[in-house]
Amino acid sequence: MALTVISNTTPIITxxxxxxxxxxxxxxxxxxxxxxxxxxxxxxKHKRFWLSDNFCGKSLVGIFKMYFL
Structure with missing residues (x-):
């Protein structure tokens, strides 16, 4: 079952x-x-969680499909 979710900042940053x-x-x-x-x-993006090789220099939009409300 594929779910749809609305996210705030906390779960993404965590x-x-x-x-x-x-x-x-x-x-x-x-x-x-x-x-x-x-x-x-x-x-x-200057914070430590963005400094890993997985995310450094990337846009959040490019990581997964995002829909703006």
Missing amino acids: LLAIDKFDLLPQLFKKIYVPYGVYQEIEDG
Whole structure:
């Protein structure tokens, strides 16, 4: 069963911090993210969870299909 979810910043940043972000597209078919959440995450790219090889220099939009509300 493919689920659709609306996410705020906390679950995305938490999964990035523990290097488990890849779970989101495995669990959900569509992930809706309000533009403010996207902007908050993009603005935080200088923080440590973005420094891993998996995400350094990448846009959050390019990691999985995102829908803006």
